[in-house]
Amino acid sequence: MTISDILNQLGEDREQYFNAIAPPIIQSSNFAFPTVADFRKAIVQENVSHVYTRGNNPTVEILRKKLAALEKTDDALIVSSGATAMAISIMSVVKSGDHIICVKDPYSWTKALCSNYLPRFGVMTTFVDGRDISNIETARQGNTTLLVLESPNTFTFELQDLRACAAWAKGYGITTIIDNSHCSPIFQNPAEYGIDMVVHTITKYINGHSDVVAGVICGRQDLIDRIFFAEYMTLGTVISPHDAALILRGLRTLQLRMERVQQTAMVMLDYFKKHPLIERVLYPMDQEFPQYTLARRQMRGSGGLMTVFLKAKDIQEIETFVDNLQRFQIAVSWGGHESLVLPVAALYGLEGRTDPALPWNCVRFYFGLEEAVDLIDDVEQGFEKMQKTA
Numbered sequence: 550m551t552i553s554d555i556l557n558q559l560g561e562d563r564e565q566y567f568n569a570i571a572p573p574i575i576q577s578s579n580f581a582f583p584t585v586a587d588f589r590k591a592i593v594q595e596n597v598s599h600v601y602t603r604g605n606n607p608t609v610e611i612l613r614k615k616l617a618a619l620e621k622t623d624d625a626l627i628v629s630s631g632a633t634a635m636a637i638s639i640m641s642v643v644k645s646g647d648h649i650i651c652v653k654d655p656y657s658w659t660k661a662l663c664s665n666y667l668p669r670f671g672v673m674t675t676f677v678d679g680r681d682i683s684n685i686e687t688a689r690q691g692n693t694t695l696l697v698l699e700s701p702n703t704f705t706f707e708l709q710d711l712r713a714c715a716a717w718a719k720g721y722g723i724t725t726i727i728d729n730s731h732c733s734p735i736f737q738n739p740a741e742y743g744i745d746m747v748v749h750t751i752t753k754y755i756n757g758h759s760d761v762v763a764g765v766i767c768g769r770q771d772l773i774d775r776i777f778f779a780e781y782m783t784l785g786t787v788i789s790p791h792d793a794a795l796i797l798r799g800l801r802t803l804q805l806r807m808e809r810v811q812q813t814a815m816v817m818l819d820y821f822k823k824h825p826l827i828e829r830v831l832y833p834m835d836q837e838f839p840q841y842t843l844a845r846r847q848m849r850g851s852g853g854l855m856t857v858f859l860k861a862k863d864i865q866e867i868e869t870f871v872d873n874l875q876r877f878q879i880a881v882s883w884g885g886h887e888s889l890v891l892p893v894a895a896l897y898g899l900e901g902r903t904d905p906a907l908p909w910n911c912v913r914f915y916f917g918l919e920e921a922v923d924l925i926d927d928v929e930q931g932f933e934k935m936q937k938t939a
């Protein structure tokens with residue numbers, strides 16, 4: 550089945566709802582049964598029948614089917630955020646006394662879960678530089694049950710060799726989970742390399758319009774069923790059918806949007822690399838990116854995130870540059886239609902916080918759906934203002 554078939558057709562049964570093109574929003578918490586026998590049948594397979602919306606809601610179910618297919622996995626569960634998706638997939642694997650290996654610098658709340666929260670339940674984590682699999686092997690203990698990957702991450706884009714990691718983990722019976730948000734299912738499918746569970750924040754590319762917070766866990770049937778009847782039903786972190794409908798609408802253009810932001814990023818890469826005020830650019834699909842060969846091998850594209858280091862003499866200069874940008878909004882997150890800028894300098898000198906590990910001249914851009922020429926014009930005038938006040 551092609552991506553286009555998945556986005557336009559899969560999971561939709563239009564004859565059931567008046568041949569409506571847009572799936573209905575089944576805004577119902579509860580579902581009734583004509584007979585006791587039907588009720589009995591539904592209740593023992595609550596993960597696929599329609600009993601109660603904390604379990605399986607028909608509108609949300611369409612989304613489950615499409616996202617599972619996009620990631621080439623058996624099934625998927627939609628949850629209330631990307632952070633939840635990481636948390637419950639991780640919690641589904643470990644028990645008290647277990648050890649996790651996680652790549653260093655994962656998404657901040659994945660790090661918080663592993664370093665601050667799970668130790669309360671006797672689960673400890675070692676963070677390693679996953680660019681070299683020998684670091685993963687060195688960190689392994691007799692009680693290691695889980696390897697948590699994020700490839701690339703969303704600031705400095707370090708990769709792990711997914712095929713090698715999956716093979717290594719299988720050799721020891723260790724489960725693998727990856728946060729695949731950076732690539733979206735369009736640019737990377739880790740299950741193809743043997744990774745057990747593939748997690749996304751839906752909030753970013755998949756929904757793509759900056760109006761919903763949600764997450765998804767994709768994986769083999771046995772793993773997804775186990776989560777459904779444990780973490781998913783007990784913690785109850787579901788999304789509303791309304792949000793599912795918004796996500797389905799956003800999903801229709803996922804491939805188009807990914808291709809567009811990728812094209813824009815390549816234009817911006819060329820522009821930044823030639824610019825005298827840019828010290829260095831980080832982008833996995835740049836031939837000079839340290840892990841370019843691996844990126845080409847396991848990713849079909851990189852998308853709209855790019856990090857640059859400016860030749861600025863102080864934080865004030867960075868601030869002048871960023872404050873003067875008109876088309877880039879200062880914000881966290883990414884993956885929507887709108888271009889964004891996140892200067893690391895904004896995180897320096899905050900009360901009660903240690904300064905970031907990244908240097909203050911580091912600026913992360915997200916290129917949305919605007920024209921590349923307009924984005925270049927904007928950056929150009931920002932640089933001019935920065936130099937005028939220098």
Ligand SMILES: *Cc1c(COP(=O)(O)O)cnc(C)c1O
Nearest residue numbers: 630631632656703730750752763
């Ligand atoms: C934003 C993000 C998350 C968390 O997603 P939410 O939907 O905001 O909870 C997880 N991983 C990565 C890589 C992200 O960028």
